[in-house]
Amino acid sequence: MxxxxxxxxxxxxxxxxxxxxxxxxxxxxxxxxxxxxxxxxxxxxxxxxxxxxxxxxxxxTTTTTTEVSGRTVALGRAAQQLDLKRGEFELAVQLGHVRTTREDLSARPRVPQEEIERIRSAEGFPEALRERVxxxxxxxxxxxxxxxxxxxxxxxxxxxxxxxxxxxxxxxxxxxxxxxxxxxxxxxxxxxxxxxxxxxxxxxxxxxxxxxxxxxxxxxxxxxxxxxxxxxxxxxxxxxxxxxxxxxxxxxxxxxxxxxxxxxxxxxxxxxxxxxxxxxxxxxxxxxxxxxxxxxxxxxxxxxxxxxxxxxRPAPRPEKERPAFAAVGAARPVHVPAPTSPPGQVEGKQSEPTGRPLGPVGVERVQPRAGRGRLRRGLARLRRPRAAARSATTTP
Incomplete structure (x- = not known):
């Protein structure tokens, strides 16, 4: 040990x-x-x-990855048909005494029925197989x-x-x-x-x-x-x-x-x-x-x-790599400065505008919200009597 x-x-x-x-x-x-x-x-x-x-x-190889033809059984069922315990059956597969097959890499191995019949028809079954494992x-x-x-x-x-x-x-x-x-x-x-x-x-x-x-x-x-x-x-x-x-x-x-x-x-x-x-x-x-x-x-x-x-075959890779941090930053919108010439006019050359003529740009003036000053003055009036009452009760 x-x-x-x-x-x-x-x-x-x-x-x-x-x-x-x-x-x-x-x-x-x-x-x-x-x-x-x-x-x-x-x-x-x-x-x-x-x-x-x-x-x-x-x-x-004892496990082949091919298109399965014919009847196959699960590993547990195959162990029962071969009169083997779970550990004995796993060892028999590892040593090559029992061949398995599967459809693809993601599928679990299975045992063809003809493989089970071949082993059962061998001389000395099942004592000979048990002795080998x-x-x-x-x-x-x-x-x-x-x-x-x-x-x-x-x-x-x-x-x-x-x-x-x-x-x-x-x-x-x-x-x-x-x-x-x-x-x-x-x-x-x-x-x-x-x-x-x-x-x-x-x-x-x-x-x-x-x-x-x-x-x-x-x-x-x-x-x-x-x-x-x-x-x-x-x-x-x-x-x-x-x-x-x-x-x-x-x-x-x-x-x-x-x-x-x-x-x-x-x-x-x-x-x-x-x-x-x-x-x-x-x-x-x-x-x-x-x-x-x-x-x-x-x-x-x-x-x-x-x-x-x-x-x-190459190892599997992701189809699209994640973009780097710099590439993400470059994808953001970039501020464009205002042109020095009016729209449709290039410096030193007059060109006729195309499409719908542009009118004067109106600038909307934002007015302050009304009523906020009145609310403040009303709250001040409500506080004044309370403050006067408190001062009257505290005077000797």
């Missing part, structure tokens, strides 16, 4: 220099970018298949591998196991969950991790430095699952941008309209345990990249996805 995540590194010129060093003089969009991207990802994420796919291999914690995973719990924790902290989900317990500590299928598969492929008395040297170096790879690997897997769920280039860019804090995002995406569009397409926050401000703060920090090379990886990946999205 982990109580909280460290503070993300601040942006600055070193990221621009690092991007030029990895990507060449042309920046993230240069010709050397794909190879540099693979190098950074290989150094950061090792042998895990999720990140090797992100390093350049094609990801099969079964998750285990540290205690259950160590029982599956027949190793002490502290050894499995050290292997997970060293980056050998990648979490697929997490939640917060009542102490606001992060509890990591792993796919049972992946835990047993890695034990079969690398039995020396469980049987050798000493862990690999690279793992010992990481643990000695106090490094914990679980949050980092979880962020990378989450980015891979977000990319798999959509084929829209702007939504894919928004999934990568979700791992960067606003300071880094403003450096990569300088256009405010593009940042607003990415924020609108931002994936929903994960649901973890009790909903409280403290819990949301922990999860928000957990979703942001922390280390220098990790932040650089997401910046480079976002730059590449943005170039693809811009070539597909």
């Amino acid at each position: 982990s109580t909280s995540a460290s503070r993300p590194v601040a942006p600055g010129p070193r990221f621009l220099a690092a991007e030029q060093r990895f990507c060449g003089a042309d920046g993230p969009a240069g010709e050397s970018y794909p190879q540099a991207q693979r190098d950074v990802r290989t150094q950061s994420y090792g042998r895990h298949r999720e990140y090797s796919q992100l390093a350049g291999e094609d990801l099969m 079964r998750v285990v914690g540290t205690a259950e995973a160590s029982q599956l591998l027949d190793v002490p719990a502290h050894r499995f924790t050290r292997l997970a902290r060293g980056g050998h196991f990648t979490p697929v989900k997490c939640y917060l317990n009542r102490y606001r500590a992060v509890v990591w969950l792993y796919l049972a299928e992946e835990v047993t598969d890695l034990a079969l492929r690398y039995p020396e991790l469980l049987t050798d008395r000493q862990l690999p040297k690279e793992t010992l170096v990481r643990l000695g430095a106090g490094e914990d790879r679980r949050p980092r690997n979880w962020r990378g897997r989450r980015a891979a699952m977000l990319l798999r769920q959509t084929e829209d280039p702007w939504e894919r860019a928004a999934g990568i941008a979700a791992a960067l804090d606003p300071a880094h995002l403003s450096e990569v995406v300088t256009d405010p309209y593009e940042r607003a569009y990415l924020s609108r397409l931002r994936p929903e926050a994960i649901r973890v345990g009790p909903d409280s401000p403290a819990a949301r703060e922990v999860i928000e920090r957990l979703q942001l990249a922390q280390d220098l090379d990790e932040v650089l990886w997401y910046r480079m990946d976002l730059a590449q996805h943005l170039s693809i999205a811009r070539s597909t």
